[in-house]
């Protein structure tokens with residue numbers, strides 16, 4: 001994940017859900033998950049000098065070759081200081097679009113001096129695997145890949161091809177992500193296994209599992225006001241700082257129109273059923289019944305876990321201006337960061353902000369760059385929803401399943417922008433207290449290994465069968 005997903009909802013540990021189903025076990029695959037996780041965590045795949053992402057790809061390639069993949073079906077393609085991996089297991093019907101497993105091999109920088117344990121030395125301790133990338137997302141990449149190998153070991157013959165497509169710069173520029181999506185735009189479905197999909201109670205009990213079917217578009221707009229300046233002893237009505245401040249105050253107070261799509265409608269409906277805070281649960285229900293319900297909106301907008309799911313949001317995040325204590329400012333500049341609800345263009349939202357600001361001297365420009373793209377939400381595909389439910393139930397027991405829309409941005413946006421349905425759907429579950437992705441002492445609970453293999457075997461068998 002490049003940007004943190006907000007915590008779905010905070011759930012009390014009082015919720016009673018049956019404990020994880022004991023998997024029958026796939027000892028070879030389970031051993032391989034841990035081996036590959038450790039080998040890849042030990043490689044410092046961080047953007048910049050010494051980037052070892054290509055070596056991560058080599059480790060994964062070696063595992064596939066050993067498991068029977070043909071060398072010509074595994075590509076490691078270098079790009080700048082990184083590389084991406086595309087490995088294909090051909091299905092029996094070449095006319096069908098492939099099922100793509102998407103993850104990334106790069107990690108966010110980690111300064112060893114700040115960590116209790118060396119970030120690039122994998123350490124197993126108290127039921128956890130520690131190290132940079134353990135939760136985001138080398139463990140899950142190893143889990144998905146080892147499960148595909150297990151599927152092959154079992155003699156399974158997929159009808160659709162299974163393509164393992166791991167990017168090499170998801171945490172930074174996403175250049176490989178863009179190339180991969182372009183190359184695999186014929187895919188039937190993309191399963192993005194980045195990050196944890198499920199939530200465990202602090203007791204370790206599975207609480208719910210969620211899949212991500214859409215994400216908001218990340219955008220930055222720059223707002224500039226320029227004036228001729230002059231001596232501060234002779235003020236004029238036009239003052240760049242005052243004009244910019246007035247515009248920012250209006251934008252700060254502005255609320256975009258509340259919206260619901262198929263994904264968020266289902267999210268509010270399911271989340272309301274398990275949300276322990278009665279007031280919040282009632283607001284979720286009222287909002288889905290009437291998105292213009294002001295009382296419900298006030299509750300949802302006051303909660304950091306739900307505010308981003310109601311509408312587009314824009315917020316001033318940086319400001320600079322003036323050049324001397326005794327001069328009229330010649331310029332003032334602000335940055336506005338937006339997360340756009342799927343279905344709107346960046347230009348459309350910028351025009352709306354200009355209208356809200358109603359300050360002609362304030363010049364707006366989109367400075368996002370090309371590492372973000374407008375992408376529609378993926379449809380609620382019945383075959384995916386059914387296969388995911390079956391796989392999660394086999395792995396974790398009958399837990400609630402909740403679709404969600406993230407605030408952006410993951411590799412899925414590049415596929416969705418090309419019209420390929422993409423679903424954030426990893427096997428793993430974690431406690432809120434274990435969420436250290438991008439942070440210090442990142443870790444993943446080893447109890448995820450056995451159910452994880454069960455999950456991927458079930459999901460991939462179902463999605464490649466027809």
Ligand SMILES: [Zn+2]
Pocket residue numbers: 001002104136137170194195
């Ligand atoms: Zn990630």
